[in-house]
Amino acid sequence: MRLVEYVRPDIRAMAGYTPGEQPRGGGKIIKLNTNENPYPPSPCVIETIREALTGDLLRKYPDPLGTQFREVAGRVLQVDPDGIVIGNGSDDILTILTRAFVPAGGTVLSLTPSYLLYRTLADLQGARLVTVPFGEGWSVPATLPKGHLLYLANPNSPSGTTLDTETLLARASCPVVVDEAYGDFADYNALQLARSGRVIVTRSLSKSYALAGMRFGFAVTTPELARELNKVKDSYNCDVLSLVAATAALEDQQHMLVCRERIRQTRARLEQALVECGFRVTPSQANFVWAQHDRPVRPIYEELKRRGLLVRYMVYEGYGEGLRISVGTPQEMEEFLAELRLVLAGVL
Amino acid sequence: MRLVEYVRPDIRAMAGYTPGEQPRGGGKIIKLNTNENPYPPSPCVIETIREALTGDLLRKYPDPLGTQFREVAGRVLQVDPDGIVIGNGSDDILTILTRAFVPAGGTVLSLTPSYLLYRTLADLQGARLVTVPFGEGWSVPATLPKGHLLYLANPNSPSGTTLDTETLLARASCPVVVDEAYGDFADYNALQLARSGRVIVTRSLSKSYALAGMRFGFAVTTPELARELNKVKDSYNCDVLSLVAATAALEDQQHMLVCRERIRQTRARLEQALVECGFRVTPSQANFVWAQHDRPVRPIYEELKRRGLLVRYMVYEGYGEGLRISVGTPQEMEEFLAELRLVLAGVL
Numbered sequence: 001m002r003l004v005e006y007v008r009p010d011i012r013a014m015a016g017y018t019p020g021e022q023p024r025g026g027g028k029i030i031k032l033n034t035n036e037n038p039y040p041p042s043p044c045v046i047e048t049i050r051e052a053l054t055g056d057l058l059r060k061y062p063d064p065l066g067t068q069f070r071e072v073a074g075r076v077l078q079v080d081p082d083g084i085v086i087g088n089g090s091d092d093i094l095t096i097l098t099r100a101f102v103p104a105g106g107t108v109l110s111l112t113p114s115y116l117l118y119r120t121l122a123d124l125q126g127a128r129l130v131t132v133p134f135g136e137g138w139s140v141p142a143t144l145p146k147g148h149l150l151y152l153a154n155p156n157s158p159s160g161t162t163l164d165t166e167t168l169l170a171r172a173s174c175p176v177v178v179d180e181a182y183g184d185f186a187d188y189n190a191l192q193l194a195r196s197g198r199v200i201v202t203r204s205l206s207k208s209y210a211l212a213g214m215r216f217g218f219a220v221t222t223p224e225l226a227r228e229l230n231k232v233k234d235s236y237n238c239d240v241l242s243l244v245a246a247t248a249a250l251e252d253q254q255h256m257l258v259c260r261e262r263i264r265q266t267r268a269r270l271e272q273a274l275v276e277c278g279f280r281v282t283p284s285q286a287n288f289v290w291a292q293h294d295r296p297v298r299p300i301y302e303e304l305k306r307r308g309l310l311v312r313y314m315v316y317e318g319y320g321e322g323l324r325i326s327v328g329t330p331q332e333m334e335e336f337l338a339e340l341r342l343v344l345a346g347v348l
Numbered sequence: 349m350r351l352v353e354y355v356r357p358d359i360r361a362m363a364g365y366t367p368g369e370q371p372r373g374g375g376k377i378i379k380l381n382t383n384e385n386p387y388p389p390s391p392c393v394i395e396t397i398r399e400a401l402t403g404d405l406l407r408k409y410p411d412p413l414g415t416q417f418r419e420v421a422g423r424v425l426q427v428d429p430d431g432i433v434i435g436n437g438s439d440d441i442l443t444i445l446t447r448a449f450v451p452a453g454g455t456v457l458s459l460t461p462s463y464l465l466y467r468t469l470a471d472l473q474g475a476r477l478v479t480v481p482f483g484e485g486w487s488v489p490a491t492l493p494k495g496h497l498l499y500l501a502n503p504n505s506p507s508g509t510t511l512d513t514e515t516l517l518a519r520a521s522c523p524v525v526v527d528e529a530y531g532d533f534a535d536y537n538a539l540q541l542a543r544s545g546r547v548i549v550t551r552s553l554s555k556s557y558a559l560a561g562m563r564f565g566f567a568v569t570t571p572e573l574a575r576e577l578n579k580v581k582d583s584y585n586c587d588v589l590s591l592v593a594a595t596a597a598l599e600d601q602q603h604m605l606v607c608r609e610r611i612r613q614t615r616a617r618l619e620q621a622l623v624e625c626g627f628r629v630t631p632s633q634a635n636f637v638w639a640q641h642d643r644p645v646r647p648i649y650e651e652l653k654r655r656g657l658l659v660r661y662m663v664y665e666g667y668g669e670g671l672r673i674s675v676g677t678p679q680e681m682e683e684f685l686a687e688l689r690l691v692l693a694g695v696l
Binding site: 002003004006007008011012014015016031034036037038039040041045046049050053054055056057058059060061062088089091092095099100101102103104105124126148149174175197200206210211212213214215221222224225228230231232234235236237238239240241242245 | 363404407573
């Protein structure tokens with residue numbers, strides 16, 4: 001028997017999660033498909049990594065608990081450092097949470113349409129994902145089924161909307177993870193609920209801190225739950241350079257807030273321009289915009305791609321399709337909109 | 349109910365894996381407890397990271413499949429790049445393999461005494477670990493029970509021994525993972541068996557390439573199995589700097605081979621000196637030595653630690669205890685042995 005035939009049937013049946021395309025090399029590309037920050041990270045981050053680049057630090061294991069990072073993050077976010085769990089990206093944290101709370105054969109809950117990774121996480125755990133459609137206007141559904149863990153992306157992808165977490169909590173009968181990968185771009189976050197142990201908040205440094213390449217995320221919860229989650233994570237899940245980078249990034253709040261503000265301003269202009277192009281645009285609290293159209297958008301996506309403009313085409317069963325467009329620099333947006341208008345004139 | 353009360357009972361019952369101590373700051377320490385390389389990584393590695401330190405690379409997601417790394421590793425190891433799976437340390441690869449092959453309620457097999465993480469991996473998966481004692485002289489056991497996956501650390505920790513993988517394969521009825529974290533220090537490896545799809549080999553860059561701080565490892569298997577394992581891994585499990593570091597490290601074989609040779613020579617001298625101190629020493633194929641004594645070794649370990657010399661004290665149920673001592677630089681070994689002789693004179 002070949003090795004592959006011993007793989008768990010659940011896994012073999014999976015299609016696998018497809019991340020947004022990452023073009024390599026050649027040709028001018030405007031990349032608006034994976035919600036990266038269009039601005040580089042804080043210069044302090046690069047300087048700090050440079051200083052940490054010694055043979056002695058690289059050859060030794062990193063601090064498994066990221067003590068220094070947790071102290072800084074605790075101070076910046078006003079949370080208990082012992083309630084912070086470090087992750088190799090917030091996707092790593094989501095894996096840890098799924099494994100900690102959901103038994104094989106168990107149930108993961110998520111609203112829909114939302115982050116597609118939740119299904120992958122459930123599949124890998126041998127659990128099932130039960131999705132519940134959002135209420136009218138991306139609001140809390142009237143009722144929620146039972147399950148072992150509920151994932152709420154807030155702001156949500158692809159809609160960019162936030163919902164009232166208190167109302168959701170009142171209707172949920174299991175632990176709730178508020179996935180705040182895009183939290184820094186929003187007017188609201190659930191840190192207060194995390195502090196009081198009512199939800200678990202997850203954060204990413206990929207978006208607001210412009211560190212997608214460094215893979216760093218974390219959970220904010222109670223110290224007693226953090227102790228359990230630390231059992232589930234790989235001991236050394238964060239490397240020494242990502243730890244110093246993340247610490248420096250959080251130290252430089254000013255840099256993050258300036259970039260955040262620019263992105264929010266560009267977002268407002270992008271929304272307006274897309275509406276003028278005939279799209280239905282959901283007001284966004286994230287660093288991307290969800291744009292739908294009365295006509296099929298797949299040909300628009302394809303034609304944009306042919307012209308070197310990458311956006312994310314998404315289709316959700318029973319819901320429909322749309323384009324999720326990351327907010328770039330003002331100049332990228334101008335070039336994008338100019339091409340989009342040409343495409344719309346030709347395709348539609 | 350508090351969040352922690354919803355955590356899977358399997359997890360709550362776990363003690364969690366305890367990695368070797370990583371002292372932070374103050375005081376002179378000779379660190380011989382986690383098998384780090386005493387020599388820094390190749391200067392090319394540091395130079396390559398420095399060149400990759402641009403805001404544009406850090407803000408973008410890395411290549412999820414590590415294409416460039418796999419091409420170089422494939423060439424250096426003479427294996428198919430499509431059969432290589434990249435990991436955030438080889439522990440990440442072991443997690444991926446456990447999740448791919450072992451269902452909840454399933455069975456993980458390992459020989460004993462061996463790497464303690466195998467039990468943690470089984471516990472996390474809701475599976476049980478069945479351990480089989482090595483045969484006489486750290487050889488293949490006469491029979492092996494049924495299971496879903498067998499982990500063989502080869503060279504083994506704590507013994508530093510290698511065994512005949514062909515014989516083990518003939519007696520195993522499930523897929524075999526040959527964990528070659530220490531493979532570069534040994535006279536033998538199982539790459540040929542991996543090429544032909546008879547075992548899965550895992551490798552780490554923490555030991556022979558002196559990159560424990562960077563967290564990078566990989567699996568060598570068949571392309572068809574690699575496709576399944578890639579479904580299980582986090583899409584972006586390796587960050588952009590660890591990818592370029594790992595690629596540069598494998599490119600500079602000369603550096604690795606020179607350090608390897610030094611370590612093997614120092615190892616031989618350490619073994620000899622420990623025997624002269626009255627220890628029973630298992631001839632090692634790794635970058636550490638397993639030393640046992642007729643007297644209890646715990647007080648020796650404690651006293652060494654008090655003097656700033658960290659080694660690993662290990663005790664295995666039904667087997668006994670010993671000290672696992674990493675091979676350092678010749679000067680570190682001299683200082684260590686001088687202190688050890690003092691301790692032995694006082695304690696025993």
